[in-house]
Amino acid sequence: xxxxxxxxxxxxxxxxxxxxxxxxxxxxxxxxxxxxxxxxxxxxxxxxxxxxxxxxxxxxxxxxxxxxxxxxxxxxxxxxxxxxxxxxxxxxxxxxxxxxxxxxxxxxxxxxxxxxxxxxxxxxxxxxxxxxxxxxxxxxxxxxxxxxxxx
Numbered sequence: 629x630x631x632x633x634x635x636x637x638x639x640x641x642x643x644x645x646x647x648x649x650x651x652x653x654x655x656x657x658x659x660x661x662x663x664x665x666x667x668x669x670x671x672x673x674x675x676x677x678x679x680x681x682x683x684x685x686x687x688x689x690x691x692x693x694x695x696x697x698x699x700x701x702x703x704x705x706x707x708x709x710x711x712x713x714x715x716x717x718x719x720x721x722x723x724x725x726x727x728x729x730x731x732x733x734x735x736x737x738x739x740x741x742x743x744x745x746x747x748x749x750x751x752x753x754x755x756x757x758x759x760x761x762x763x764x765x766x767x768x769x770x771x772x773x774x775x776x777x778x779x
Contacts, residue, residue, distance in 0.1 A: 644750035651710035676731035
C-alpha cells in the first residue's frame with residue numbers, strides 16, 4: 629500500500645507548463661478515505677483556490693464507495709483544505725497572485741497510511757505549445773514501436 633498512486637491528472641501536463649511542485653496533505657472525512665482506497669477520485673477538472681489565506685482543492689470529486697451507508701450525508705464535490713507549512717502556502721499564494729500563473733493538482737497518492745496530493749505551480753500553454761507537445765509524444769511513441777518491432 630506504500631506510495632500507491634490513486635489518481636493522476638494527465639491533462640495538467642498537457643494544458644500547463646508545470647514549474648515547481650509541492651506535496652500537501654488533505655483534510656478528509658472518513659468516508660472519503662475509504663472511497664480513495666477504492667480509487668473513486670477524479671481530479672481532471674480540479675484546481676487550487678485561495679480562500680482567506682488558506683489553500684483548498686476545488687473541483688475534485690470523490691464518489692462514495694459502494695458500502696457506505698450514509699450516501700445522503702456525503703458531499704462528493706466539496707472544497708477540501710490542503711495541509712502545507714506556512715512558507716509553502718505563502719510561496720504558492722504569491723505565485724498565483726501573479727498574472728498567468730495557477731496551481732493545479734498533479735496526482736494523489738498514499739504515503740504510508742496518509743493521502744498526499746502533489747500540486748504544482750503552472751503556466752497555461754497556448755494551442756501551438758499543445759500541438760508541439762502532442763507531436764513530440766507521437767514521435768516518441770513511433771520510436772518505441774520501431775524499437776519493439778526491431779527486437
